[in-house]
Amino acid sequence: MEGVKFTGVPSAEELANCPGVPSEERKKKGRVACVECVQEIPCNPCEGICKFGAITIGEQITNLPCLHEEKCTGCGLCVANCPGLAITIVDKSYSETEGTVDFPFEYLPLPNKGDVVDAVSRGGEVVCKGTVLAVTKVKSYAGTAVVRLAVPMEYVDVVRSMKRLPRN
Amino acid sequence: MKIKEVDVAIVGAGSAGLSAAYQAATAGAKVLVMDENRLPGGQLFKQIHKFFGSRAHQAGTRGYVIGQQLLERVEKSGAEVWLNTLVYGMQKDCSLGVIHDGEHYVVKAKKVIIATGAKENYLAFPGSTLPGVMGAGAAQTMINVNRVLPGQRIMMLGSGNVGLIVSYQLMQAGADVVALVEAAPGIGGYGVHAGKIRRAGVPFYVSHTIKEVIGKDEVEKVTIVQVDSKFQQIPGTEKTFDVDTLCLAVGLNPMTELIWMAGCEFCFIPAFGGHVPLHDRNMETSVAGLYVAGDVTGVEEASSAMEEGNMAGVAAAEALGYLSAEDAAAKKAEITGRLNTLRSGQFGEKRRVAKEQQLQYMADYQAKKGGSL
DSSP, X not given: OOSHHHHSSOOHHHHHTXXXXXXXXXXXXXXXXXXXXXXXXXXXXXHHHOTTSXXXXXXXXXXXXXXXXXXXXXXXXXXXXOTTOOEEEXXXXXXXXXXXXXXXXXXXXXXXXXXXXXXXXXXXXXXXXXXXXXXXXXXXXTTOEEEEEEEEXXXXXXXXXXXXXXXX | OEEXXXXXXXXXXXXXXXXXXXXXXXXXXXXXXXXXXXXXSTTGGGOOSBOOBOGGGTTTSBHHHHHHHHHHHXXXXXXEEEOSOEEEEEOTTXXXXXXXXXXXXXXXXXXXXXXXXEEEOOOOOTTTTSTTEEEHHHHHHHXXXXXXXXXXXXEEEOOSHHHHHHHHHXXXXXXXXXXXXXXXXXXXXXXXXXXXXXXXXXXXXXTEEEEEEEOSSSOOEEEEEEBOTTSOBXXXXXXXXXXXXXXXXXOEEEOOHHHHXXXXXXXXXXXXXXXXXXXXXXXBOSSTTEEEOGGGGSOOOHHHHHHHHHHHHHXXXXXXXXXXXXXXHHHXXXXXXXXXXXXXXXXXXXXXXXXXXXXXXXXHHHHHHHHHO
């Protein structure tokens, strides 16, 4: 059986119908939030944290978050503030061959800028190598680090995290 | 034996009990909260993840921070908190038998609020008594309160939010979760929680259960087996994993012992974890002056527990004359609005229906009792 209810991984169909996922054209223009929230759960911090009104949920807090891609600046505040860790920032304008993915990461040790790490898909499979461009952990992220990886362009829509690093 | 007299006595210093204490004490009531643990906060201080819910419920804030904020508010409110305190019994008049600081007390209160929470369900299978088989909540207490890793290679049984969240936290604490096993055909908890542990490489086995745990003195291996639509094991589908710990996240049941002692009316609601006390919209039970709040009224989650605690605290303060009917009505309307929000959506619907049923049973009981008087 496919889908988030059976595997923990949203199916292609669930993602296609998800109002939080940006268009291909928008991703090619630069950094944009990708809100992969496909179940109606009572949760709305993303709406409140966005200063640009780019994510709306409305009065009924079980509504799915809706991305208004033209308003999104790709600032990334929502990435660390989503309790479900369901938001990434994707960018297909990074270079001719590479794009970037910013994702929340709550495991120690954190990677360092410049490290080459194993990039993983939504299902946890290692799909390619990624270069760490930035690791951001500021107070407003409340303990969640955000890692930015550069990955081959064809993996921008696939990579959603990195393999945990071994503990010393 | 000492006598302690207060306006409002609250049993349980978790999400619900502390919220009730804050409301009642802020309104001006003399409040005593008792808890058998050495630290207040109930389960809140174990919750290192960011909470869901609305921003009104501090969604996005980690559970232990919400616990700290609640505790600070209670301390400022003037409510007294007795920790390491055992409430072992309740008389029909709602006076409480209490052991505190090595002394025996009878606590007499005008209103009593029971907020004792819930306890973990257990499951029996061959090998289930071996050391290394434990409740998921117990494992969570070990890692997040006592900073002890229960094992290195862990299997989780149960895919409700507890099973999913504790799996994630065990990995954050440095363990490997080798598999998550669920007897139902689908994942019970939120997809986003499941997604976190999938990205970390944890495989899910839905429609599977534990066949046996193998080990001499402790857990060494666990064999799982697929089940059919009637939850019967399918021979030949066994898989064996090397694990040192098996966590059971197979539901909770309300800790209702004190409420039974007082002679409250109960109903049986499987969605709430079993027998739960009847209560009205003020959280008052069939025994006048006895209120309930939180998981003891039916297993839900921390935000609903806090709101039920708020409701019980406001209602008790109003009944004692510390709040005007007008002020109380305004507060209750706000709380009810937030509770309705928490019980909405595809995951909240079942709890909303169950709560309406429980309230209806209470209304039926009151009508019947009123008729016979």
